[in-house]
Amino acid sequence: MQTQQRRSKLIEFVRVRGFAALEDLVRELGVSESTIRRDLDALEDQGAAKRTHGGVLYSGGIPRLSEFDEREPANWAAKRAIAARAAESISDGETVLLDGGTTTYEVARQLVGRSLQVVTNSLPVANLFASQARTDLVLLGGYVSPRTGVCLGPYANELLGRLHVTTTVLSAAGITAEGLFNAHLLLAETEQAMLRAAGRVIVVADSSKFGRKSLTFVSGLDTIDQLVCDDALPAAWREIVTAAGVELLIAPLPRASEGAPSGSRPIPTAEDASA
Amino acid sequence: MQTQQRRSKLIEFVRVRGFAALEDLVRELGVSESTIRRDLDALEDQGAAKRTHGGVLYSGGIPRLSEFDEREPANWAAKRAIAARAAESISDGETVLLDGGTTTYEVARQLVGRSLQVVTNSLPVANLFASQARTDLVLLGGYVSPRTGVCLGPYANELLGRLHVTTTVLSAAGITAEGLFNAHLLLAETEQAMLRAAGRVIVVADSSKFGRKSLTFVSGLDTIDQLVCDDALPAAWREIVTAAGVELLIAPLPRASEGAPSGSRPIPTAEDASA
DNA sequence: ATTTTCGTGACTGCTTTCATTCATTGAAAC
DNA sequence: GTTTCAATGAATGAAAGCAGTCACGAAAAT
Numbered sequence: 001m002q003t004q005q006r007r008s009k010l011i012e013f014v015r016v017r018g019f020a021a022l023e024d025l026v027r028e029l030g031v032s033e034s035t036i037r038r039d040l041d042a043l044e045d046q047g048a049a050k051r052t053h054g055g056v057l058y059s060g061g062i063p064r065l066s067e068f069d070e071r072e073p074a075n076w077a078a079k080r081a082i083a084a085r086a087a088e089s090i091s092d093g094e095t096v097l098l099d100g101g102t103t104t105y106e107v108a109r110q111l112v113g114r115s116l117q118v119v120t121n122s123l124p125v126a127n128l129f130a131s132q133a134r135t136d137l138v139l140l141g142g143y144v145s146p147r148t149g150v151c152l153g154p155y156a157n158e159l160l161g162r163l164h165v166t167t168t169v170l171s172a173a174g175i176t177a178e179g180l181f182n183a184h185l186l187l188a189e190t191e192q193a194m195l196r197a198a199g200r201v202i203v204v205a206d207s208s209k210f211g212r213k214s215l216t217f218v219s220g221l222d223t224i225d226q227l228v229c230d231d232a233l234p235a236a237w238r239e240i241v242t243a244a245g246v247e248l249l250i251a252p253l254p255r256a257s258e259g260a261p262s263g264s265r266p267i268p269t270a271e272d273a274s275a
Numbered sequence: 276m277q278t279q280q281r282r283s284k285l286i287e288f289v290r291v292r293g294f295a296a297l298e299d300l301v302r303e304l305g306v307s308e309s310t311i312r313r314d315l316d317a318l319e320d321q322g323a324a325k326r327t328h329g330g331v332l333y334s335g336g337i338p339r340l341s342e343f344d345e346r347e348p349a350n351w352a353a354k355r356a357i358a359a360r361a362a363e364s365i366s367d368g369e370t371v372l373l374d375g376g377t378t379t380y381e382v383a384r385q386l387v388g389r390s391l392q393v394v395t396n397s398l399p400v401a402n403l404f405a406s407q408a409r410t411d412l413v414l415l416g417g418y419v420s421p422r423t424g425v426c427l428g429p430y431a432n433e434l435l436g437r438l439h440v441t442t443t444v445l446s447a448a449g450i451t452a453e454g455l456f457n458a459h460l461l462l463a464e465t466e467q468a469m470l471r472a473a474g475r476v477i478v479v480a481d482s483s484k485f486g487r488k489s490l491t492f493v494s495g496l497d498t499i500d501q502l503v504c505d506d507a508l509p510a511a512w513r514e515i516v517t518a519a520g521v522e523l524l525i526a527p528l529p530r531a532s533e534g535a536p537s538g539s540r541p542i543p544t545a546e547d548a549s550a
Numbered sequence: 551a552t553t554t555t556c557g558t559g560a561c562t563g564c565t566t567t568c569a570t571t572c573a574t575t576g577a578a579a580c
Numbered sequence: 581g582t583t584t585c586a587a588t589g590a591a592t593g594a595a596a597g598c599a600g601t602c603a604c605g606a607a608a609a610t
Contacts, residue, residue, distance in 0.1 A: 003556095003557070012355075018293060018294075018332065019293075019294060019327065019332045021327060021328070022597080031558080031559085032558070032559045032560075033559085033560095033597090034558070034559055034560075035557080035558060035559075037597095037598080037599085038557085038558085052294065052296065052327070052328075052329055052330055053296075053328050053329030053330070053566070053567070053596090053597065053598085054327055054328030054329055054567085054596075054597060055327055055328070057293070057294045080283075123398075123401060123402065123405050123414070126398060126419065127398065127402065129419075130398050130419060130421065130424050131421060131424070132421065133421050136418070137418070137419040137421070138416070138417065138418050138419065139398070139414065139416050139417065139419050139426055140416045141413070141414050141415045141416025141417070141426070141430070141431070141434055142413065142414065142416070143411070143412070143413055144401065144404075144405060144412040144413065144414050146405065146406055146407065146408055146412070149405050149406070151414055151416070155416070155434055156416070159416055159430055159434075278586090278587070278588095297567080306588080306589085307588070307589045307590075308567090308589085308590095309588070309589055309590075310587080310588060310589070312568080312569085313587085313588085328566090328567065328568080328596070328597070329566075329567065329568095329597085551610100552609100552610080553608100553609080553610070554607100554608080554609070554610080555606100555607085555608075555609085556605105556606090556607085556608090557604105557605095557606085557607100558603105558604085558605085558606100559602105559603090559604085560601105560602090560603085560604100561600105561601085561602085561603105562599105562600090562601085562602105563598105563599100563600095564597105564598080564599085564600105565596105565597085565598070565599095566595105566596085566597070566598085567594105567595085567596070567597080568593105568594080568595070568596080569592100569593095569594080569595095570591100570592085570593090570594100571590105571591085571592080571593105572589105572590090572591085572592105573588105573589095573590085573591105574587105574588080574589085574590100575586105575587085575588075575589100576585105576586095576587090576588100577584100577585090577586090577587100578583100578584085578585080578586100579582100579583080579584070579585090580581100580582080580583070580584085
């Protein structure tokens with residue numbers, strides 16, 4: 001009964017690559033196409049793999065962090081624009097501290113390939129820079145939250161206490177006149193440590209975050225140096241923010257049939273990472 | 276010029292899912308199949324995605340660390356077998372410390388889906404467990420080596436000094452009668468800290484590692500509890516190892532037309548994780 | 551020994567996907 | 581205003597993949 005063994009080999013093969021063409025599997029396992037198809041059907045029934053035209057897709061252990069799957073395109077455009085604006089204000093050679101929000105992740109993507117020192121507690125962000133020779137990467141350790149992939153806990157905070165960075169880029173779940181709010185209790189503490197470690201604090205948040213509170217208070221507006229938001233932010237909020245001594249950077253939303261957000265290249269994306 | 280924008284959206288869509296059918300993309304982006312095909316061609320040229328029959332496979336942001344690209348199939352079979360044997364000797368509920376070698380990575384893959392606490396300094400290993408609800412993950416922080424994706428430096432060592440784990444799984448670049456050797460100076464220090472943190476030390480190394488020294492001495496054989504190796508290990512070495520008080524576990528290489536390696540199930544795979 | 555069962559591989563239409571070509575469109579350039 | 585050019589969408593024949601069927605052989609059951 002080597003059927004089971006072959007299927008184990010098969011799923012293993014698929015897991016390593018994330019995807020395998022039917023043809024590859026025939027060659028690899030030395031059985032007929034029909035047999036592979038039957039194996040695939042069986043494995044799909046078990047939920048271990050997902051068939052596609054011409055191949056199989058692994059549907060098991062690849063880390064798909066739930067927080068990053070939501071991303072409705074609407075919010076996403078704003079996040080992208082904000083991230084581009086924030087990335088602009090960061091110069092080469094800086095030491096940048098990035099937290100683990102989705103908007104911050106977009107900022108991180110814009111920074112891939114730049115000459116920077118990056119400090120982060122976010123596993124997804126770290127992955128972006130891990131193989132980049134031009135970026136030094138320092139990862140804060142600690143307990144990794146399964147949903148968001150960020151490192152939390154006393155170890156992260158303690159290490160942060162001993163670091164100093166030129167710029168901290170922070171996200172927020174809510175912003176009011178009182179200050180920033182976040183949805184995660186432990187994360188709030190880590191973010192406070194991040195604020196203390198920074199020479200300059202940039203907060204990235206789309207306009208929907210304003211006027212909303214969230215679970216825990218993180219910090220007052222006075223600790224923020226710059227706030228990047230999309231252009232849908234009402235004037236009233238702009239006044240509140242600037243009155244608190246925060247420099248407000250507005251990222252223009254790319255409306256339909258309009259060109260690139262601001263400057264040189266249209267929209268930096270994954271190409272930069274793989275170049 | 277919204278071509279770029281659409282392609283960014285496209286690659287983003289693909290990135291989130293890992294794979295997307297052409298049909299999905301047509302629906303999502305609201306353009307014709309032809310356009311999607313052209314986009315896919317362009318993105319494939321850039322290396323951001325890989326086309327398959329009926330869809331696209333994301334090939335961008337997953338960390339392509341040079342060390343993990345080598346993997347000649349020959350060594351790899353041995354590593355696989357060794358990893359399977361090592362994973363067997365780990366029980367559910369243990370706290371396991373994994374270092375950053377490629378063999379250790381294989382062990383980690385075998386452990387995905389198990390109920391464990393995992394501690395690691397390796398980014399690739401952390402990625403395996405990041406989204407697993409059944410595995411608690413603790414990441415050691417520090418400076419991330421671009422080539423191997425492991426966290427190094429005093430911070431990692433210091434944190435290790437305060438941890439205790441039931442089992443440490445360690446790899447080695449060379450093994451002689453004197454002990455273990457490793458190729459990276461900073462890593463040696465971190466591995467020494469790992470040894471001190473462990474109640475039980477398992478070293479995974481294929482037979483080609485024996486008799487070879489490497490840059491730095493890590494530890495004597497007496498600190499090792501178990502050593503997992505493939506069955507090509509000469510008898511002379513087996514004696515040396517066991518004489519040093521190390522329990523030797525031999526992983527049978529699955530030869531052609533031979534059955535399952537050892538006991539019950541052939542090779543623990545994704546079924547376990549997804550069951 | 552015979553029968554049954556199961557896994558396997560080959561074959562056959564049928565469906566889906568692919569690459570190529572061509573006409574249209576809309577914006578920029580002249 | 582006209583030209584130019586890139587981008588798009590539709591259409592076509594070719595190629596690839598798919599489900600279903602059948603026959604063969606080995607192992608298990610009778």
